[in-house]
Amino acid sequence: xxxxxxxxxxxxxxxxxxxxxxxxxxxxxxxxxxxxxxxxxxxxxxxxxxxxxxxxxxxxxxxxxxxxxxxxxxxxxxxxxxxxxxxxxxxxxxxxxxxxxxxxxxxxxxxxxxxxxxxxxxxxxxxxxxxxxxxxxxxxxxxxxxxxxxxxxxxxxxxxxxxxxxxxxxxxxxxxxxxxxxxxxxxxxxxxxxxxxxxxxxxxxxxxxxxxxxxxxxxxxxxxxxxxxxxxxxxxxxxxxxxxxxxxxxxxxxxxxxxxxxxxxxxxxxxxxxxxxxxxxxxxxxxxxxxxxxxxxxxxxxxxxxxxxxxxxxxxxxxxxxxxxxxxxxxxxxxxxxxxxxxxxxxxxxxxxxxxxxxxxxxxxxxxxxxxxxxxxxxxxxxx
Amino acid sequence: xxxxxxxxxxxxxxxxxxxxxxxxxxxxxxxxxxxxxxxxxxxxxxxxxxxxxxxxxxxxxxxxxxxxxxxxxxxxxxxxxxxxxxxxxxxxxxxxxxxxxxxxxxxxxxxxxxxxxxxxxxxxxxxxxxxxxxxxxxxxxxxxxxxxxxxxxxxxxxxxxxxxxxxxxxxxxxxxxxxxxxxxxxxxxxxxxxxxxxxxxxxxxxxxxxxxxxxxxxxxxxxxxxxxxxxxxxxxxxxxxxxxxxxxxxxxxxxxxxxxxxxxxxxxxxxxxxxxxxxxxxxxxxxxxxxxxxxxxxxxxxxxxxxxxxxxxxxxxxxxxxxxxxxxxxxxxxxxxxxxxxxxxxxxxxxxxxxxxxxxxxxxxxxxxxxxxxxxxxxxxxxx
Numbered sequence: 001x002x003x004x005x006x007x008x009x010x011x012x013x014x015x016x017x018x019x020x021x022x023x024x025x026x027x028x029x030x031x032x033x034x035x036x037x038x039x040x041x042x043x044x045x046x047x048x049x050x051x052x053x054x055x056x057x058x059x060x061x062x063x064x065x066x067x068x069x070x071x072x073x074x075x076x077x078x079x080x081x082x083x084x085x086x087x088x089x090x091x092x093x094x095x096x097x098x099x100x101x102x103x104x105x106x107x108x109x110x111x112x113x114x115x116x117x118x119x120x121x122x123x124x125x126x127x128x129x130x131x132x133x134x135x136x137x138x139x140x141x142x143x144x145x146x147x148x149x150x151x152x153x154x155x156x157x158x159x160x161x162x163x164x165x166x167x168x169x170x171x172x173x174x175x176x177x178x179x180x181x182x183x184x185x186x187x188x189x190x191x192x193x194x195x196x197x198x199x200x201x202x203x204x205x206x207x208x209x210x211x212x213x214x215x216x217x218x219x220x221x222x223x224x225x226x227x228x229x230x231x232x233x234x235x236x237x238x239x240x241x242x243x244x245x246x247x248x249x250x251x252x253x254x255x256x257x258x259x260x261x262x263x264x265x266x267x268x269x270x271x272x273x274x275x276x277x278x279x280x281x282x283x284x285x286x287x288x289x290x291x292x293x294x295x296x297x298x299x300x301x302x303x304x305x306x307x308x309x310x311x312x313x314x315x316x317x318x319x320x321x322x323x324x325x326x327x328x329x330x331x332x333x334x335x336x337x338x339x340x341x342x343x344x345x346x347x348x349x350x351x352x353x354x355x356x357x358x359x360x361x362x363x364x365x366x367x368x369x370x371x372x373x374x375x376x377x378x379x380x381x382x383x384x
Numbered sequence: 385x386x387x388x389x390x391x392x393x394x395x396x397x398x399x400x401x402x403x404x405x406x407x408x409x410x411x412x413x414x415x416x417x418x419x420x421x422x423x424x425x426x427x428x429x430x431x432x433x434x435x436x437x438x439x440x441x442x443x444x445x446x447x448x449x450x451x452x453x454x455x456x457x458x459x460x461x462x463x464x465x466x467x468x469x470x471x472x473x474x475x476x477x478x479x480x481x482x483x484x485x486x487x488x489x490x491x492x493x494x495x496x497x498x499x500x501x502x503x504x505x506x507x508x509x510x511x512x513x514x515x516x517x518x519x520x521x522x523x524x525x526x527x528x529x530x531x532x533x534x535x536x537x538x539x540x541x542x543x544x545x546x547x548x549x550x551x552x553x554x555x556x557x558x559x560x561x562x563x564x565x566x567x568x569x570x571x572x573x574x575x576x577x578x579x580x581x582x583x584x585x586x587x588x589x590x591x592x593x594x595x596x597x598x599x600x601x602x603x604x605x606x607x608x609x610x611x612x613x614x615x616x617x618x619x620x621x622x623x624x625x626x627x628x629x630x631x632x633x634x635x636x637x638x639x640x641x642x643x644x645x646x647x648x649x650x651x652x653x654x655x656x657x658x659x660x661x662x663x664x665x666x667x668x669x670x671x672x673x674x675x676x677x678x679x680x681x682x683x684x685x686x687x688x689x690x691x692x693x694x695x696x697x698x699x700x701x702x703x704x705x706x707x708x709x710x711x712x713x714x715x716x717x718x719x720x721x722x723x724x725x726x727x728x729x730x731x732x733x734x735x736x737x738x739x740x741x742x743x744x745x746x747x748x749x750x751x752x753x754x755x756x757x758x759x760x761x762x763x764x765x766x767x768x
Contacts, residue, residue, distance in 0.1 A: 001485075020517075054438045054465075058520065060512040061467035064758035067626040068633070074645040076624035077759075078473055081438075081463045083445035089462055093477055099484035101385075102622075128444040133404075136442065238486075240460035242451040249452070261458040374448035375461075 001269055003095045004225035004232035004384065007036020007218035008344040013332030014182040016212040021057045021113040022069040028214035028337075029070060029107055036218040037228055040070070043218075044103040046077040049090030049110035050336035055125045056117045066111075083129030084285060086110060087215065087339025088368030088377035092238050094219045104224040109216035110337035122210050126335070129371040131246035143207055143286070145247050145372040147199035150288035153254035154201070157303030159291065161201055165192035166309050167287040168205050168329050174316065175326025177356030178345075182211055182332030192287075206287040211332035215341035225384075233347045237270025237380030239263055245374040258376035259296035259367065266365075266378040267298075274298030277380070278361035279349050280320060281342035283369035284327040290314075293367050294322060297378070321359045324349060339368035339377065346381045385653055387479045388609035388616035388768065391420020391602035392728040397716030398566040400596040405441045405497040406453040412598035412721075413454060413491055420602040421612055424454070427602075428487040430461040433474030433494035434720035439509045440501045450495075467513030468669060470494060471599065471723025472752030472761035476622050478603045488608040493600035494721035506594050510719070513755040515630035527591055527670065529631050529756040531583035534672035537638035538585070541687030543675060545585055549576035550693050551671040552589050552713050558700065559710025561740030562729075566595055566716030590671040595716035599725035609768075617731045621654025621764030623647055629758040642760035643680035643751065650749075650762040651682075658682030661764070662745035663733050664704060665726035667753035668711040674698075677751050678706060681762070705743045708733060723752035723761065730765045 009031025011024050019027070025048065033040060046067055054060040063077035082089040087110030094108035114122050127136040130145060153159045169189055175181035187205060195204040225232040241261035244250055250257070267273055274297060282297065284290035291305035299320050300308045308314060314322035325331045325345035328338060346364035348354040364381045393415025395408050403411070409432065417424060430451055438444040447461035466473040471494030478492035498506050511520040514529060537543045553573055559565035571589060579588035609616040625645035628634055634641070651657055658681060666681065668674035675689035683704050684692045692698060698706035709715045709729035712722060730748035732738040748765045 052438050052444050054436050054509075054512055055444075057516065058512050059516040060436050060439075060465060060509075061514075061629065061755050061758060063466055064626050064754060065515065065629045068629045068758070073627050074625040074642060076646075076761075077626050078477065078624075079465045081444060081465055082447055093462065093480070096477070096480045096484040096486055099486070100480040101483060102480055125438075125444075128438055128442050130445075131449065132441065132443040240462075241458040242448050242461050243457050245445065245449045245452045258458060262460075370448060371445050374445060374452065 001099060001236060002222055003098050003235045004220045004222060005217045005347050006220050006225050006228045006232050007032045007038060008347045009035055009216045010180045010341060010344055011214045012180050013211050013213035013334060015115045017116055021053060022065050024113060024212060024214040025066050025109055025111040026070050028216040029109055032107060032216035032218050038218055040072060042105055043072060043075060043107050045075055045097060045106040047090045047094040047106060047108045048079045049086035049339055050079055051081055051083050051086050051112060052125050057113050082375045083370035084335045085339055085368045085370035085375045085377050086336040091339060091343060091379060092240055092377060095235060095238055098219055098221050104221045106219050107216055108219055108340060109214060110340035111214035112334035112336040113212050114210045114334060115212055134246045143199035143202055146286035146288055147202045149254050150201055153288060156254055159306035162189055163306030163310050164206055164287040165189045167284060167290045168192050170315055171284060171323050171327040171329040174324050174357055175330035178326050178331055181326040181330055182209060183330045202286055208285045208328035208333035211334040213332060213334035213337050215337045215344050217340060217343050232384040233350045234382050234384050235379055236382050237266035237272060239265030240377040242375055243373055247372045254292060255302060256292050256296050256373035256376065258373050259293060262376040262378040263297050266380050270380040272380055276363050277320060277365045278363050279324060279359050280322050280365040281325060281345050282322055282367040284323055284329050285333060297367055316357060316359055324354060324357045324359060342366035342368060350381055350383050385483060385620060386606055387482050387619050388604045388606060389601045389731050390604050390609050390612045390616050391416045391422060392731045393419055393600045394564045394725060394728055395598045396564050397595050397597035397718060399499045401500055405437060406449050408497060408596060408598040409450045409493055409495040410454050412600040413493055416491060416600035416602050422602055424456060426489055427456060427459060427491050429459055429481060429490045431474045431478040431490060431492045432463045433470035433723055434463055435465055435467050435470050435496060436509050441497050466759045467754035468719045469723055469752045469754035469759045469761050470720040475723060475727060475763060476624055476761060479619060479622055482603055482605050488605045490603050491600055492603055492724060493598060494724035495598035496718035496720040497596050498594045498718060499596055518630045527583035527586055530670035530672055531586045533638050534585055537672060540638055543690035546573055547690030547694050548590060548671040549573045551668060551674045552576050554699055555668060555707050555711040555713040558708050558741055559714030562710050562715055565710040565714055566593060567714045586670055592669045592712035592717035595718040597716060597718035597721050599721045599728050601724060601727050616768040617734050618766050618768050619763055620766050621650035621656065623649030624761040626759055627757055631756045638676060639686060640676050640680050640757035640760065642757050643677060646760040646762040647681050650764050654764040656764055660747050661704060661749045662747050663708060663730065663743050664706050664749040665709060665729050666706055666751040668707055668713050669717060681751055700741060700743055708738060708741045708743060726750035726752060734765055734767050
């Protein structure tokens with residue numbers, strides 16, 4: 001498989017009180033089209049990843065709203081929801097739409113408006129990504145679920161509290177060089193360890209923030225891509241998998257088997273293995289999430305992610321730089337947009353456009369998780 | 385394009401107080417697999433159409449829940465939302481997944497649980513399919529939007545109140561022979577005209593009901609289909625389009641241009657024209673919806689849908705039987721499931737399995753609308 005990304009665009013991530021839900025998407029989309037040198041009238045379809053506009057802004061049917069607000073009626077627009085993996089799912093559907101022969105050039109984006117919301121609390125809406133009957137209804141929230149994974153990881157593998165903190169420290173350091181990131185502030189291990197406890201052992205600075213934002217990529221068939229650029233980035237692998245929705249049903253608590261299965265499919269389609277990957281954006285909604293991800297993606301052995309982080313293997317300049325964008329922790333995590341924003345970062349890295357945080361890489365990977373690991377989606381990218 | 389439907393399954397439609405959201409989907413899916421003679425372990429992916437489980441049952445991330453409850457982890461599962469067109473969108477994504485070469489056999493379903501709901505009123509949640517800023521926030525609901533379309537249709541084309549009622553009378557008559565339908569009761573024009581007014585000129589019996597239910601189809605590549613059946617039904621055309629989300633932005637109020645554009649694409653892909661269609665399921669969420677649909681799909685000239693209905697052209701035995709299942713009005717309208725349930729009915733008709741309501745047809749069509757016409761999706765089916 002081979003589908004090209006010929007343009008990328010973001011909004012600033014953060015608390016964007018003056019920008020409406022639909023305008024977030026339109027802004028990121030316009031940036032992506034400008035980057036690609038594509039005119040709006042040449043877009044054949046839109047795919048939108050979004051978790052919960054229905055609850056956050058009382059608006060379902062958002063694919064239609066976006067096509068309308070972008071002035072792109074009557075082209076088809078399709079919304080995909082998979083909690084925090086909505087963006088990654090949308091990317092996969094966009095890829096399928098091109099490989100199926102339906103389309104040659106589409107915009108895939110993700111968007112979430114999580115501040116200035118209309119119904120209940122943001123945390124309660126995020127909890128609808130967990131199992132309502134067995135988890136959320138009983139009061140469980142995501143910090144609680146990831147805290148249990150962290151505690152078990154520490155118990156089974158000897159992962160330390162400091163190792164968790166180092167994920168956050170690294171990602172904040174990387175975000176300094178990402179102008180679109182929510183936070184531009186360096187933090188220390190002590191800052192993390194002294195931040196308020198949220199769900200033991202996780203503290204405030206182990207948790208990704210609440211964020212407004214959108215991200216878009218312009219996808220094209222190989223043939224179409226050549227009309228616009230001599231140096232497309234190709235998506236050569238895609239994998240998607242499910243696991244149980246509720247954490248207690250999993251065979252192993254500190255191993256995300258959906259990530260393992262999604263990665264297996266993506267590596268197979270791309271004809272690659274973990275050792276081929278030179279830069280990765282992974283799903284660090286909580287610091288323990290990054291540690292499990294780098295293990296489950298095969299970059300390090302199970303149980304050795306904490307140690308690898310401590311030894312600097314995932315730093316820019318390390319064995320495999322992870323979350324050069326700042327990750328969900330410091331770049332911000334507008335849940336539906338995250339999967340697409342990860343793709344944007346890898347494209348910038350492979351193109352050599354990641355100013356200040358640039359790594360030397362020809363092959364990259366994105367890893368996007370829904371809920372506590374009920375869904376995972378992995379993509380692999382290569383320089384054209 | 386050519387993708388086969390090799391099995392179909394439904395739940396009973398109605399107020400299903402004893403069946404949970406996920407079990408609705410699992411029941412319809414099991415019925416479809418049994419009908420196809422396919423074992424669960426041979427399913428490669430699931431596509432789910434659903435409008436608003438996030439609000440109705442406080443559960444997003446439902447693709448994962450369904451794969452989990454169906455015992456089908458770790459296969460990928462993807463949720464698509466497009467208001468009342470969610471099912472039709474899911475079908476199109478399932479088709480793309482096969483034509484792209486990603487999969488050979490997938491389950492596409494739709495589901496909605498609209499009774500026994502957790503947040504606010506069902507009508508308020510349905511209104512999130514309209515433009516929140518310009519319509520829903522100001523108190524507009526769907527009966528109101530369709531009432532304006534009906535009033536304008538009557539004004540411009542002379543469509544009569546009785547002609548609207550005849551849509552409902554026909555669809556209730558058809559539903560008598562559909563064991564899965566919500567209502568098995570014949571009604572008269574007088575019943576409609578004397579039913580409580582909802583939004584002038586629409587009355588209670590002009591409106592589709594609130595319904596729980598699910599519908600599934602098993603989709604297969606041509607090659608894979610031959611392993612299971614000698615008589616698949618092929619989907620040979622697919623079209624999807626958007627229009628403005630808000631009704632007041634449309635060029636013409638009583639003409640749904642998204643339907644016209646979606647139909648154009650579907651006819652083109654199938655190499656067919658309106659006169660080739662021998663049976664159709666169209667989106668009669670309100671009686672005026674069916675009249676506009678049969679015009680915009682090209683079965684009758686614009687403005688002549690009411691007259692055609694009055695003359696019996698859309699009855700079983702007429703020029704083009706429409707909504708033999710009972711339609712949304714009498715079969716019921718679990719919004720996310722509707723688009724897939726329409727496909728189920730056309731497959732039953734083309735296979736000759738529509739007992740009591742059977743028509744003579746080799747080519748059929750489904751037409752699924754989101755909101756007041758912001759989205760439309762059309763599929764064309766042919767006997768293998």
